[in-house]
Amino acid sequence: MIWTTRRRSDLGGGLAGIEAGSSGPRVLLIHGVGLRAEAWSAQLEALAQHCRVTAVDMPGHGESTLAGESALVDYATRIAEPLDGPTLIAGHSMGAMIAAEIARQAPERVSALACLNAIYRRSDQAKQAVAARAAQLDGLSIADPEPTLSRWFEDAETPARAACRDWLTSADPKGYRAAYRVFAAEDGPRDDTLRGLTCPALFMTGGREPNSTPAMSQMMAALVPQGRAVVLPDAAHMMPMTHADAVTAELLRLIPAQG
Numbered sequence: 165m166i167w168t169t170r171r172r173s174d175l176g177g178g179l180a181g182i183e184a185g186s187s188g189p190r191v192l193l194i195h196g197v198g199l200r201a202e203a204w205s206a207q208l209e210a211l212a213q214h215c216r217v218t219a220v221d222m223p224g225h226g227e228s229t230l231a232g233e234s235a236l237v238d239y240a241t242r243i244a245e246p247l248d249g250p251t252l253i254a255g256h257s258m259g260a261m262i263a264a265e266i267a268r269q270a271p272e273r274v275s276a277l278a279c280l281n282a283i284y285r286r287s288d289q290a291k292q293a294v295a296a297r298a299a300q301l302d303g304l305s306i307a308d309p310e311p312t313l314s315r316w317f318e319d320a321e322t323p324a325r326a327a328c329r330d331w332l333t334s335a336d337p338k339g340y341r342a343a344y345r346v347f348a349a350e351d352g353p354r355d356d357t358l359r360g361l362t363c364p365a366l367f368m369t370g371g372r373e374p375n376s377t378p379a380m381s382q383m384m385a386a387l388v389p390q391g392r393a394v395v396l397p398d399a400a401h402m403m404p405m406t407h408a409d410a411v412t413a414e415l416l417r418l419i420p421a422q423g
Contacts (some may be wrong), residue, residue, distance in 0.1 A: 165205065165206055165323065165324075165405075165408070165422050166323060166327075166381035167202045167203070167288075167324070167405070168206050169202065169206070170182050170201070170202060172201075172226070172227050172359050173218075173358065173361070174220070175220065175235075175336035176245070176246050177217065177242060177245055177247045177396060178223070178228060178231060178248070179220060179221065179223070179228045179229075179243065179245075179246065180201075180220075180226060180228050180244065181201055181218045181219055181220040181221055181228075182201045182202070182208060182218070182219045183216075183217070183218050184208045184209070184211070184212035184216075184217045185211065185212035185213070185214070185215050185216045185217045186216065187216065188214050188215040188216055188274070188419075189214075189215050189250075189251075189252060189419055190214070190215065190217075190247075190248075190249055190250070190251040190252065190413070191206070191211055191215045191216070191217040191218070191251065191252045191253075191254065191274075191419075192217075192218050192219075192220075192243075192247065192251050192252070192253045192254070193207060193217065193218065193219040193220070193254050193255075193256075193259075194220055194221035194243060194253070194254070194255040194256070194259030194260075194262050194263055195219070195220075195221075195222060195225070195255075195256055195257075195259050196222075196256050196257030196258045196259050196281075197257065197340065197343045197344050197380075198225070198309075198312070198328075198331060198332045198335050198340050198343075198344075198348050199222075199225065199328065199331050199332075200225055200331050201220060201221050201226055201422045202219075202223055202327070202331075203219075203256070203327075203328075203331075203402075203404060203405060204219040204256075204268075204359050204404055206404065206405065206408030206411075206412065207219075207404060207408065207411065207412050207415060208408075209322050210408075210412040210416075211262045211412065211415065211416070213231060213405050214416070214419060215252075215419065216341070220243055222239065222243070222258070222259065222262075222339075222343060223238075223239060223242055223339065223342075223343075224244075224276035224336055224337050224338060224339020224342055224343060225335065225336070225340075226339070226341070230338060230339045230342060232399055233342055233343075233346070234342065234345075234346070235346060235410050236261055236262065236265050236346050236350055237245040237265060239262050239265075239341065239343070240262050240265035240266045240269055241250070241269065241345065243262060243266065244266045244269060244270050244273060247266075247270070247273045249273070250272070250273060250274065250275035251273060251274060251275060251277070251279075252272050252274075252275055252276040252355035252415070252418050252419065253266055253276075253277055253278070254278035254279075254280065254415055255278070255279060255280065255282075256280045256281055256403075256404055257280070257281050257282070257376070257401070258343060258346070258347045259418075260278075260279035260280055260281065260350070261282065261283075261318055261346075261347070261350055262281035262284070263277055263278070263279060263358065264277065264279055264289060264353040264358075265353075267357075267361055267363065267365075267366070268353070268354075268357045268360070270404075271361075271362060271363070275363055276363050276364045276365070276366075276393075276418040276419075277361065277363055277364070277365040277366070277370070278365070278366040278368065278414070278415055278418060279365070279366065279367050279381075279384065280368050280369065280403055280404065280411065281368075281370070281373060281376040281401050281403060282352065282367060282369070282376055282380065282381065282383075282384065283350070283351070283375065283380060284352030284353070284373075284380040284383055284384050285352055285380065286350070286351055286352075290375060291351075291420065294347070294348040294375075297344070298341075298344050298345050298346070298348035298349075299314035299349075301337070301340065301341040301342040301344055301345070302341070303337050303338045303342075304337055305337055306332065306333055306335055306337055306340065309328075309329050309332040309333055312332060313325055313328060313329060313332075313377065315374065316328065316400060316401040316402050317400060317401070317402060317406070318372065318400055322406070324402055324406055325402075327403065327405070328405075337371075347404050352380070352384070353384065354377070355387055358384055358388050358391070359388070359389075361389065361390070361391070362389065362390075363390065364390045364392070364418055365374075365385070365388045365390060365391045365392070366385075366391075366392050366393075366394065366414055366415075366417075366418060367380075367381035367382070367384045367385040367388075367391060367392070367393045367394070368381060368393070368394040368395070368396070368401050368403070368411070368414055369381045369396075369399075369403070370395065370396050370397075370398070370399030370401065370403055371395050371396060371397035371399065372396065372397075372398060372400040373400050373401055374397065374400075375401070376401065378393075378395040381393045381394075381395065387390070394414055396410055
């Protein structure tokens with residue numbers, strides 16, 4: 165698949181996103197740090213056959229403006245604002261953190277939750293590594309993307325990796341730094357948040373994922389009354405792009421829960 169730039173819609177409040185589908189349940193897709201709404205292109209095309217889908221540009225990314233966001237609650241509050249009814253919210257990486265926070269803030273707006281490649285209780289080593297990367301960001305320039313791409317894709321050079329390289333190198337440095345600092349400071353959803361979720365919740369990651377590990381997804385799912393963990397054995401970090409069909413199939417399993 166080729167991840168070409170797609171036309172944006174104005175979602176209000178300085179947010180932009182890609183919209184697809186004209187009827188059916190609502191779905192909101194939230195990407196991770198340094199990426200853009202096109203990272204969900206495969207899911208947009210497939211889900212639009214059944215749903216009204218929006219892939220939002222995170223504040224400070226794509227065509228969404230940064231408005232001083234400095235904490236996870238800021239990103240979640242802003243992205244949740246345009247929601248006009250119960251919605252399946254799916255997030256990837258930092259987007260998963262935002263999705264879970266929206267579910268905590270506004271459970272009446274969330275019909276189902278999907279957290280893909282989400283972190284939960286990082287090891288001390290992982291905390292130190294992500295904090296060190298955050299400290300190196302100056303908000304003026306973008307660091308060499310190759311170490312990030314190696315974590316995301318291992319050694320494979322693919323169209324997905326090339327697309328992510330383009331997005332990372334063209335990202336707004338201020339938006340990237342703001343989001344990454346929040347990502348580095350967070351340690352996953354609170355246990356009481358997970359236990360309090362009343363909607364169906366999917367926690368999905370890859371077996372080759374070194375940072376958002378299978379154990380993390382399994383532990384989160386175990387705390388949610390209607391939680392479910394799925395691990396794709398041969399996937400790494402960028403599952404929505406590299407394992408699009410499997411991710412889409414799992415999201416579709418959540419659609420009936422929306423009635």
